[in-house]
Amino acid sequence: EIVMTQSPATLSVSPGERATLSCRASQSVSSNLAWYQQKPGQAPRLLIYGASTRATGIPARFSGSGSGTEFTLTISSLQSEDFAVYYCQQYNNWPKTFGQGTKVEIK
């Protein structure tokens, strides 16, 4: 099973600042990586797939990069609605595992 490790566990950021979240795979997952956003009491929402392709309706301030084992989600200028938990997921190998999440909180 591929282990996905996200860092940091919690990121404190001020509105308008840039946030950079990391996700590392225990072995290569090519570009078969997705990022999800989950707000309290809500289902997760797909942000990025294929490591760098924004899902439908996702603002351009969200961007993804990386391939192989190292991936990054960048939120260029944090808005109030962006404070949430973010998960990465690899879908290259069975089972298709998630990272443990990064909570982005208001500084």
Next chain:
Amino acid sequence: EVQLVQSGAEVKKPGESLKISCKGSGYSFTSYWIGWVRQMPGKGLEWMGIIYPGDSDTRYSPSFQGQVTISADKSISTAYLQWSSLKASDTAMYYCARIGAGTPYNAFDIWGQGTMVTVSS
């Protein structure tokens, strides 16, 4: 509108059986894989397994193999997750989600609203 609508919250006792549902609409239900994801209270997301309603091809995570059964009834565009004997540790929110392509090698693009399962004596 493409959507997945899940059945309502359940409260059960240990040892009881349970089957929760996920109804798809707004797209060709038989052409997309559907998966189930567990989220225990205050914890992260866990990938449980997926099913292709077109032919009922089913894949499980080793962590959930033998613990749950995933099925689908394509005639009513509904996927299911069931337990034969619940444990307190099954208490969690369960999400169904659609994989955004006709292959299992893609992300979950549409999510249901979640079904909370509480198992307590």
